[in-house]
Every structure is written in C-alpha cells, then in structure tokens.
Amino acid sequence: MEYVTGAFAVAGAALIALAGLGVVRLGDLYARMHAATKASTLGIGLVAVAGALGIDGGAAAVLLAAVLIFVTAPSAAHLIGRAAYRAEGIDVHLQGHDDLRQLFDPSDDADS
Amino acid sequence: MNRLVRVALILAVWLALWSEVSVANVLSGLALAGVIVLGFDTWSHGPLILRPLRAVRFAAFFAYLLVLSTWAVVRTVVAPRDRVHTGILAVPLHGCSDAVATLIADAITLTPGTLTLEVRREPLTLYVHALDTRDLDSIRRDVRRLEVLAVRAFGDAGAIEGLAVDDTTAWRQP
Structure with a gap:
C-alpha cells in the first residue's frame, strides 16, 4: 500500500515538474499555458490521490482540494489568455487561422 | 427542490472540509447551508440538472x-x-x-x-x-x-x- 501511495505521489510530482519545465522551455505564451494547465492539473490530481491514500482521515478534504483545482485552473488560464490577446507586445505566436481577430477589428466584418 | 440540492452540495463540501461526519458537523453544516442558500440567493444559472x-x-x-x-x-x-x-x-x-x-x-x-x-x-x-x-x-x-x-x-x-x-x-x- 505504501508503494502505491508513493507511486502516485512521485508520478504527480514528476508531471508538475515537467509542466514547470515546459513553462521554461516552450517559446510563446499560449504554448506555455498549454503546458502549465494540462500537465499540472493531472499532476495535482495524482498527488491528491496519494494524499487521500496516505493521510489518515483527511481523504475527503484532499479530494475536495483536487476538485477545486480542476474547476479553477482552466478559469485562470482563460483569464490569462484573454488578457494576453488584448495586451500589446506579448508574443502569442499566432500563425494559422484566427477567428478572434474580427471581434477586435470592426472594419473586418465584425457582425458575421 | 433546487434549494435542497444546493443545501446538500454545501453540506457535502462542509463535511469534506472537516473530514468527519458527526452530529455537530452535520448540524453546523446545515445551519451554514441555510444561511448561504436563503441569505445569498444569487444562483442565476437556471435549474441544476444531473443525469x-x-x-x-x-x-x-x-x-x-x-x-x-x-x-x-x-x-x-x-x-x-x-x-x-x-x-x-x-x-x-x-x-x-x-x-x-x-x-x-x-x-x-x-x-x-x-x-x-x-x-x-x-x-x-x-x-x-x-x-x-x-x-x-x-x-x-x-x-x-x-x-x-x-x-x-x-x-x-x-x-x-x-x-x-x-x-x-x-x-x-x-
């Protein structure tokens, strides 16, 4: 049982570390956010499972914390993403398709 | 009905925070849920539906x-x-x-x-x-x-x- 708990904790911590590495290594803001939101959310989930298995009587509180992370992490990412699109001078590295542009440029068919 | 579901949800979160189901926790959770649901009735997202x-x-x-x-x-x-x-x-x-x-x-x-x-x-x-x-x-x-x-x-x-x-x-x- 200890080994199972340990395996969850190590796997979760490794994912969080990789997410942090991604924030350093990837080139632009949105790619970094992809790394930070997805990998660290699953990582925290795994650490929470380890906590629930390993902490006597604390399982419900730890799992509640994990649920709150799952609900709030995407909302935080959403706000950062919105702000980054509006701010000037941030490299968002958009080279493909962009449907959002027309919302900010009224001359470009805004009411479609 | 909708309010009952919300009271139940708040009570569940409360009990999870204490990590213990006791008479005192259930009663204090119910009181808290009652205050929240009746006093801060800001739920405007339509009915709660769960299948x-x-x-x-x-x-x-x-x-x-x-x-x-x-x-x-x-x-x-x-x-x-x-x-x-x-x-x-x-x-x-x-x-x-x-x-x-x-x-x-x-x-x-x-x-x-x-x-x-x-x-x-x-x-x-x-x-x-x-x-x-x-x-x-x-x-x-x-x-x-x-x-x-x-x-x-x-x-x-x-x-x-x-x-x-x-x-x-x-x-x-x-």
Whole structure:
C-alpha cells in the first residue's frame, strides 16, 4: 500500500515538474499555458490521490482540494489568455487561422 | 427542490472540509447551508440538472482526454516541435446554460491541443486556441463531442434541442 501511495505521489510530482519545465522551455505564451494547465492539473490530481491514500482521515478534504483545482485552473488560464490577446507586445505566436481577430477589428466584418 | 440540492452540495463540501461526519458537523453544516442558500440567493444559472449515468460518461471521457493531453504536453516539452500552425477558431454552442457552457469551456482547456480564450454571447461562441490548426474540422468534431456529452449529462430540454440544430457537416461559419 505504501508503494502505491508513493507511486502516485512521485508520478504527480514528476508531471508538475515537467509542466514547470515546459513553462521554461516552450517559446510563446499560449504554448506555455498549454503546458502549465494540462500537465499540472493531472499532476495535482495524482498527488491528491496519494494524499487521500496516505493521510489518515483527511481523504475527503484532499479530494475536495483536487476538485477545486480542476474547476479553477482552466478559469485562470482563460483569464490569462484573454488578457494576453488584448495586451500589446506579448508574443502569442499566432500563425494559422484566427477567428478572434474580427471581434477586435470592426472594419473586418465584425457582425458575421 | 433546487434549494435542497444546493443545501446538500454545501453540506457535502462542509463535511469534506472537516473530514468527519458527526452530529455537530452535520448540524453546523446545515445551519451554514441555510444561511448561504436563503441569505445569498444569487444562483442565476437556471435549474441544476444531473443525469448520473450520462455524467459518469462525460467524466470518463474527460479523464481519458486529460491523460491524452498530458501525454501530448510531456512529449512537446521533452522534444519541442515547430509551432507554425497555432491559431484561434470560433466554435458556436447552441442553447447551453451558462453553467454548461462553463463546463464545456473548462473541458476544452484540459483536453489535447486546445485552450479556451474567449466566450461571447449571442450567439454563444467559444474562441479556442489550438496548437495545430491545419485540420479545423477535427478540432470542431472534438469540441462537438464534449458539447454533446456535457449537454446530455447536465443540459436542460432547450440545450438538448440545441444539439439537433446542427452537426459537424452543417457547421455555422463564423
């Protein structure tokens, strides 16, 4: 049982570390956010499972914390993403398709 | 009925925080839930709807996608690829309540290659950042699948009717 708990904790911590590495290594803001939101959310989930298995009587509180992370992490990412699109001078590295542009440029068919 | 569900939810969170079911905890939780539900009646997202089996299906699909997307992130971090095709696309939703739209937006952020950046009403549209926009239709299909599963689990009758409004073959052009 200890080994199972340990395996969850190590796997979760490794994912969080990789997410942090991604924030350093990837080139632009949105790619970094992809790394930070997805990998660290699953990582925290795994650490929470380890906590629930390993902490006597604390399982419900730890799992509640994990649920709150799952609900709030995407909302935080959403706000950062919105702000980054509006701010000037941030490299968002958009080279493909962009449907959002027309919302900010009224001359470009805004009411479609 | 709606209020009873909310009292039950608040009580569940309260008990989880204490990590102990005792008479004192249940009574204090009920008192707190009563104050919150009666005193701060700000729930404006329509009725709470939950179809348990459909919800489990949504949760299972969501967990599967979360693992997939984490794997994709790990691969990208270890060996960064060219990112010359990142972009943003508009994805319309039909007749979802605010709560269900929030759930879908959250799920998109935690699934492979996509990130919700912006939400607009009238028409209800999510703007999704994608790491690879070479195949727009496949991204739309993935989002559509999440929408269908979420609405079937938590949507009201109007939202379920909205599912029939279009499918991927007749996608409304942004």
